[in-house]
Amino acid sequence: MVPDQPEPPSTLLDPASTAMGELLAEAWREGTLVLPLREDASPLRLPGLHKSVLPASLSGQARVTLAGVGERFAAWRVIPQQNAPVIVRIPHVTPAELHQDLAHEIAALTLLPAEVGPEPIAVHDDPATSPIGHPYVVTSEIPGTAASPATWTGAHLQAHAGHLALLHAVPAPGRGPVSLGTDPWAAVAPGPQHLLPEVEAEIESWQLAHGAAIQEHGIGPLLEAARAEVAAVDGEIAQLDGFVLAHGDLCATNILWHGIDQATGAPGVQYIDFEWAQGDDPARDLANLGGAVHGGPWYVPLAEEQVDDFVRAYVRARGERGELPASVSDVASLRRRMRAWTAYERSAMLVHVASRASTRSTHARVLPTLRRTLAATLGIAV
Template identity: 75%
Template sequence: MSAASPDRHHSALLDPASPAMGERLVDAWRTGTLVMPLRDDSSPVRLPGLHKSVLPPTLSGPARVTLAGVGERFAAWRVSPQENAPVIVRIPHVAPDELHQDLAHEIAALTLIPPEVGPDPIAFHDDPATSPIGHPYVVTTDVPGTAAAPAAWTSAHLAAHAELLARLHSVPAPGRGPVTLGAHPWAAVPSGPPSLLTEVEGEIAAWRALHGQVIAAHGLDRFLDAAHERVAAVEPQIAGLDGFVLAHGDLCATNILWERTEDDAGGWRVRCIDLEWAQGDDPARDLAIIGGAVHGGPWYVPLEEEAVDAFIGAYARARAEHGEVPGSAADVGALRERMRAWTAYERTAMLVHVASRATTRTSHRRVLPILRGTLAAELGIADG
């Protein structure tokens, strides 16, 4: 999860992670309605034209489904047809207006990522009223591998992650904003200098409106104010950035999969999943999300300052191998400063989210004091 308003409870007619949803997926695949070839503009299921080559040879028939995982906003199902490779169907378990962006933007971003960085897009359906499963959903190719627990990460993991980011960030963007399907993928990116501070101020106002009681009960106003101050300090840098990239936006440890292989150096192949936050952005955002001094839960890798420096250095070298590097990414000092601002923003969002769920989820209750303590230290907050 990355910087956004912590999600609200949403009761769907059918739980996206329930066995009944699995049965519905089996039926939709069997009847050929889960992924339908694009015939005309009225088709409710849209396929990105650039990637029709990834479509399975048949789109109907018997299939087996398993629940691959449940994240903060999506349930992921693996659909394994008898005659095809598996596909992944991701179904939101929150209301559509609680998602960071429309599903079409995620699919559009997937059409731009370089090969072997993440999944290929297959289809999406954004209208629950006409959806064959009663929910919006995204269909992609399956990405083999498993996530590594934060404590299991080594310097080799960080170096491989730096290379993965460099390959993803080799896709330039004109600014901060969504990717759009069609011939002009960056048409929706706002013109003019971007403002991260404006976004943060809007998010903080939304958190206070939605979770005012939680913020007051846990004394989180100090964290919101400190995060705002940290972002305000880099606002001139953000406004003057000379190089934006296609960014994942939520590249924490749970969204990075590792597959043992005999072919790749080091014996591992690494790829990313769940690009629901992907957009044109500051590369420092993706660099900050993996972890560092502020950590907690399964999302963030605890890193000493020396390890963070080594990670940034590996990233800068890998970027240079993939093309010309803008000054804003080559200047390690400026990059590190923006990373600290992104850390303040993203982890504060997560702190509010975790606090809002701590009364109902044991896992979030355990994470809360760790995340709070490490964030307080990073922001210079006395939190005894």
């Protein structure tokens, strides 16, 4: 949710370059990509992979292709000769500029119910000792493709709602990161879990880093309106009963579709890119999909009736898995919090898009729609 960040030092290989692909192939061949690098960063799961084959020159050969480049990470597909493909995700911002340490992402993956997302394999968050000069995470590959926002149907919404309920069946004690070790919630602070201080600090940081873009595109009034939306429900969020393991960035580009679920007949769905995963308000993941505020490949345009259907399907699916906490059963509060999360998250994305609009044509195209729809939802004339 943090806007555009500075580029990494020029002495490092571009995470999306051909040279990086060659370096990944070399690291796999030498057995350094997923071997234990320190005690808490050893590989966690890799079905069918045995360390004994990694150093061997024949069994260590792998084909490496660029799977995609997102807003923060380059993703590489490593296809070994004798094992299943894996995905190596390399940030193209420095470690200090990431939302959280990569180890927290891997820790969150260890808590996922089966078939929700990728299997965690390895993490190396120290660039000084990394075999590729960057921090990275390694996970299993998830088959499928993201559906463009305009192609989402009611079947997609229903399937996503059910799958999200499965993810949210993992309870959390509050808002905060997942940690490796015996207590995955050791880093979650006890007590009320206020959101407003985080939002105010983020807005201040955006204004410092991107003040010119915010002024040029008239975003200042939208940020103040977004802050007010969060302030209105901060007390509800602080006293929630029923925090969950949340994805944190569950927009359309992080939802993959593959085939048909044989048990339900619904489109098969899984989630990727858990870099924002943590204990959180379930309303956050519901709001990230889209709705009235949309733009670009990330957000699905939805009428209010479609949002209602989506939320009802989610609540129903959660109820089928056990007693509903108040964070879900109070649907009116859930919807109010979704509105606040929409204001916060889309404001962050609007600043990010505005900061890149002068150099990236795709962001320049998205900017007017995202700004217009957010302003309309917040009641700001533009």
